[in-house]
Amino acid sequence: MKPALLVIDLQKKFFEIDDVHSESLKLAIDYINEAILIFRKKGFPIISIQHKNENGGLIPGNSEFEVHESVKLEPHDLRIVKTYGNSFIKN
Numbered sequence: 001m002k003p004a005l006l007v008i009d010l011q012k013k014f015f016e017i018d019d020v021h022s023e024s025l026k027l028a029i030d031y032i033n034e035a036i037l038i039f040r041k042k043g044f045p046i047i048s049i050q051h052k053n054e055n056g057g058l059i060p061g062n063s064e065f066e067v068h069e070s071v072k073l074e075p076h077d078l079r080i081v082k083t084y085g086n087s088f089i090k091n
Contacts, residue, residue, distance in 0.1 A: 004045040005035055010071050011050055013057060013064035025068070033072045046077045053083070 010032070015022045039046050048067055052058055058065050060081065067073055 002044060003039075004047055005039045006047050006049055007032060007036070007067070007071065007073065008049045009051050010048075010067050011058065011064065012066055012068050015068055016064070026070070029068065029070050033070075036072050046073065048073055048077055048079045050079065050081050051083075052081045 010025065010029070015025055036046055048071075050058075050060075050065060050067065052060065052065070
């Protein structure tokens with residue numbers, strides 16, 4: 001079995017909740033980007049999972065839905081859209 005890196009809910013909208021959330025996410029991005037580099041070097045997949053919530057403004061095509069620009073994803077990385085808050089329960 002090959003490992004994969006899951007990059008979950010690093011959408012621009014979540015950086016706008018408040019200063020505490022924004023700062024916490026910005027600090028985490030440094031570690032996430034390092035993990036992305038390691039996974040790329042080893043040829044392991046990187047999967048971006050984005051939350052869709054029409055009531056909350058998280059709609060594909062909306063700028064708030066997009067992953068924050070400081071995350072070093074590439075166009076060929078797999079992207080999954082989820083409609084449930086937790087990535088590990090339900091579909």
